[in-house]
Amino acid sequence: MKKKITLKQIARELDVSISTVSKALSGSKEISEDTTQKIQAFAKLYNYKPNNIALSLKNRKTKTIGILIPEIVHHFFSTVIRGIEKVANRRGYNVIVGLSNESFTKEIINMELLANGSIDGFILSISKETLLKQDYHHFNATISQGIPIVMFDRVVNEVACDKVIVDDFNGALKAVNKLIENGCKNIALLTTMDYVSVGRLRTQGYLKALENHKIFANSDLILKIDDSLNVENHIEILETEIHNFLKINPTIDGIFAVNELYAVTAMKVARKLGYKIPDDIQVIGFTDGVLSKHATPSLTTVSQHGEKIGEQSANLLIDRLEANDIENDKYFIEDDSKADYIKMVIETEIIERESTK
Amino acid sequence: MKKKITLKQIARELDVSISTVSKALSGSKEISEDTTQKIQAFAKLYNYKPNNIALSLKNRKTKTIGILIPEIVHHFFSTVIRGIEKVANRRGYNVIVGLSNESFTKEIINMELLANGSIDGFILSISKETLLKQDYHHFNATISQGIPIVMFDRVVNEVACDKVIVDDFNGALKAVNKLIENGCKNIALLTTMDYVSVGRLRTQGYLKALENHKIFANSDLILKIDDSLNVENHIEILETEIHNFLKINPTIDGIFAVNELYAVTAMKVARKLGYKIPDDIQVIGFTDGVLSKHATPSLTTVSQHGEKIGEQSANLLIDRLEANDIENDKYFIEDDSKADYIKMVIETEIIERESTK
């Protein structure tokens, strides 16, 4: 077992001081050609690599980003992680992932754990429970400790930080517009309980599209589904809810769903009821995941560009981290209270597939 | 901006030494009741939490696990991560995620980056490129540095470490058995090029099942699909390949696919060709992901229990890490070469849905 070699060991072996080794390895002009050569050769031979932890302690920065998301087995979130990882890697950062599991407490614990020196900044999406409780003190506490946060997708005005969001309103608007233009007269909305702002915005987009076309918004055509904790098993309930909904409202000829699961389930149910898609009913979903791509018929969706969201979030965070560096170097620490934070909106895009005409 | 408080600051403020503060906070009997109270109160007030990096440096362990996977936007891998995170959290560890993107070089870079003190051990699944190259020196180098590795799913005999694998052989065997018992006479196999051992094992299970039932294995019924780099766009190619395959072999009445994408695509194509599922053709896929669950008809699959794989991997790794601790404490470092490594096999389970009778 060859443990990693340290500066001290090299120094001892070559009979020079630690400082000399350090300088030689960084190519300092202070050290003579000769010794530099000798030390570098030795270091290469023993595959010396500086210890990251020691560097982190010395520099008081870890070059690590903490990602905190509600759930990882989820297409959208994993694409976001991929985006974050991509730019983080490129810019010399690592990512450490925490899962809140939609729980307020786990969110707090995870943050406190990582905020104790393990990471330089956070990229996160708020858990449902936190949104329900509307308790955001842990975010503000973290920020006031000097640890910047970037929130994505599920964000909240009460916290002053950079944000990257999907243009949920316009995404929904565009989707419903398309349904209308495609000739749909009675467009249903399949949505969740709207304490998650995201759902609320999509509903607003739906309503606005109808209004723009002078279509009366019939509240009977809006089905709100309770997406409580045990989502996994609720698939049958989901199906029967949609089934009954379609039975009661036989005039529906277009469906806009706020996620792809609702959309494909609606297609499934509709087909069982004898509807042809897209001939009798056209369907558009939000979120462009595997399901949409491989459903039969494949689903027209509003793509959220998760990877792009991740990239932008990472860039925003790292930009701020490195800006802070400069400020600190200048011994000029600006009053953060008037720092202007960026809210970046990522445009959606409609991916047309077989579920619309 | 309230930066985190340190022992030194508390010491200065309360006019005691750093050692006293440290001891008081850990409840040492050395310190008087009075001072202990005073110090603890002060620490609580200022929300003191020890700096993780400093602790890591001192203890020479980070309580962090490095996960290295080929791809994160992938149902199986994200369930594994979820499993790892779950037990890691419970046992006091964090996880830091690296993506190899199926690239040999990125795998190496990521490992070297994290091996410099950032993590105590690795849990990883080998990238395709590495498997092709059959170059495993970086794994062995890491291990001989004293950093344990646990490999899952895509493992390799050439590296001496703990492994957690799916019982691919028996999973395939059971699946094909079921097709046979359900009356299928001409069972096709949809597989990939088999440099990934996983695919090879599934093929062997398929062949064994046929053999057990004295069915002649017709090589015409095996379709090997080239799953090269640009998988995303290959969906049309996949469809046409399967289309032609089914046209040429009209007797096929059962399909076993080594992943769910091939399975649902096969269903899609078959239905376009006028087959009824499961009446004319029954289909079973490997990997129980979202697609299987929500396809129409829903797909019977061999579940790999990704979360369980993650949990077991994490337990194996942490067990070994903490066993090493004890050995080191004893100043008795065993010769690792004769350490016996565990290969844990996770049994598969068939989830029956609508694509089989």
Place this chain on the structure above:
DNA sequence: TTTCAACACGAAAACGTTTTCGCAAATAAT
């Protein structure tokens, strides 16, 4: 009164770096 524990605390080392400063020797300028 002297001796000895017990008590309460501080100094210092260690983990592995980087960096500032100081200092001797060698070279250059006067």
Place this chain on the structure above:
DNA sequence: ATTATTTGCGAAAACGTTTTCGTGTTGAAA
């Protein structure tokens, strides 16, 4: 020959902990 400057290197501090080993004070035992 004397002073000034460069060159090449080492000592030490610092990052924030924990822990070992002193050490001075107190109260009790001799």
